[in-house]
Amino acid sequence: MSLTPDSAVRTYIENHRAAFLDDLAEWLRIPSVSAQPAHADDVRRSADWLAAKLGETGFPVSEVWPTAGAPAVFAEWPSGDPAAPTVLVYGHHDVQPAAREDGWHTDPFDPVVVDGTRMYARGAADDKGQVFFHTLGVRAHLAATGRTAPAVNLKLLIEGEEESGSAHFRELVESRAGRLAADVVIVSDTGMWSETTPTVCTGMRGVADCEIELYGPDQDIHSGSFGGAVPNPATVAARLVAALHDEHERVTIPGFYDGIAELTDTERQLIAELPFDEAQWLRTAKSHGTLGEAGYSTLERVWARPTAELNGIGGGYQGPGGKTIIPKGASLKLSFRLVSGQDPYVVEAAVKDWVAAQIPAGIRHEIVFGAPTRPCLTPLEHPALQSVVRAMGRAFGEKVRYTREGGSGPAADLQDVLGAPVLFLGVSVPSDGWHAPNEKVEIDLLLKGVEATAYLWGDLAENWTGSPA
Known part of the structure; x- marks a missing residue:
């Protein structure tokens, strides 16, 4: 046979x-x-x-x-x-x-x-x-x-x-x-x-990432003599991070969501049919709760929605005890996961414009992007x-x-x-x-x-x- x-x-x-x-x-x-x-x-x-x-x-x-x-x-x-x-x-x-x-x-x-x-x-x-x-x-x-x-x-x-x-x-x-x-x-x-x-x-998803350096005084200075009267680059860094998302965990950078391929009803249904155990997923993530863009499930967020994440923040005194200074500088590392319809270079330009608009007078900044992936x-x-x-x-x-x-x-x-x-x-x-x-x-x-x-x-x-x- x-x-x-x-x-x-x-x-x-x-x-x-x-x-x-x-x-x-x-x-x-x-x-x-x-x-x-x-x-x-x-x-x-x-x-x-x-x-x-x-x-x-x-x-x-x-x-x-x-x-x-x-x-x-x-x-x-x-x-x-x-x-x-x-x-x-x-x-x-x-x-x-x-x-x-x-x-x-x-x-x-x-x-x-x-x-x-x-x-x-x-x-x-x-x-x-x-x-x-x-x-x-x-x-x-x-x-x-x-x-x-x-x-x-x-x-x-x-x-x-x-x-x-x-x-x-x-x-x-x-x-x-x-x-x-x-x-x-x-x-x-x-x-x-x-x-x-x-x-x-x-x-x-694609990815774009950047490092932002913020420069204030030419050296660390006394917070009693100058605090409240000159801009603090560490405070500016914190405000940048806080302004990155709104109360619904949506990225606030103008134009960030322009042109993205939205999930269809069929795609959302197919994702929902998967045998997803969120509690087990959290254990794998070594995390204790979910958080993300409102209106989307966990899998939809990690597969089909763009994100902005703070990967690292630094600046000022980090040693034991206190040191009452205004630091001379601060830094941020950000990454952006991108979905179909987003162009990494358009996103980079939008991020640069947004950061520049947030920086007060008296603070200089530099922003450098790594090689993007579409x-x-x-x-x-x-x-x-x-x-x-x-x-x-x-x-x-x-x-x-x-x-x-x-x-x-x-x-x-x-x-x-x-x-x-x-x-x-x-x-x-x-x-x-x-x-x-x-x-x-x-x-x-x-x-x-x-x-x-x-x-x-x-x-x-x-x-x-x-x-x-």
């Missing part, structure tokens, strides 16, 4: 499971910590390893792309069909720092499989495991369909600096935009709601998103729900430069412990990621409605 396409995929995955996990473990043994200069050679070795493995997988093009920092890996496998869409998969091969003394039960760079169900190692979930499932996924796709090339024009861009701020990523994408041209971007550096609730992320959002009805949802549903055998990410990432640069929608396909779960000691990946979920990608390429090719890149 011949196998159904889904049975053929699963059979292929099961037959190659052991070799896949052995290869992944070999890659995880390379401590590709991009944030630590001592590991620069390891990051390069990780890139070389992946490029060679992608060549073994069948990609006819597999290259290491140098940057001013750590190298990225690019691979390409044309479908041979001029009508096929082009898909670019994004992930990263660098990892967070890790050492046994941080609280690991085992050596973080010596992968250990426990009970045959989970693999512990730095990068197992974030992001080497989720990058690597694409290698077995494309082979299962070919085996089940009898094809000699994927049903889509498949490209991979695997970054080497994501865990250290992606300092050179935008420059890389802009300089290689022609090679990276795609109709759709798939990000496999994300996760699901839980082991029993498969989900697809539809967007991430938000990204894919509409629920986008046909490529529906292909991801169907592929996940086939792999998991149950309804796939929708989430967003409250954080930010370099995937938005791909959307901005390439003009392609960004979709997310990840199978990691919160218990995997990204960035924490004892990071792990659930092996069965990892193989579900393999299965989903094996279905995805055919579904995208069959249901693509746009013009190929």
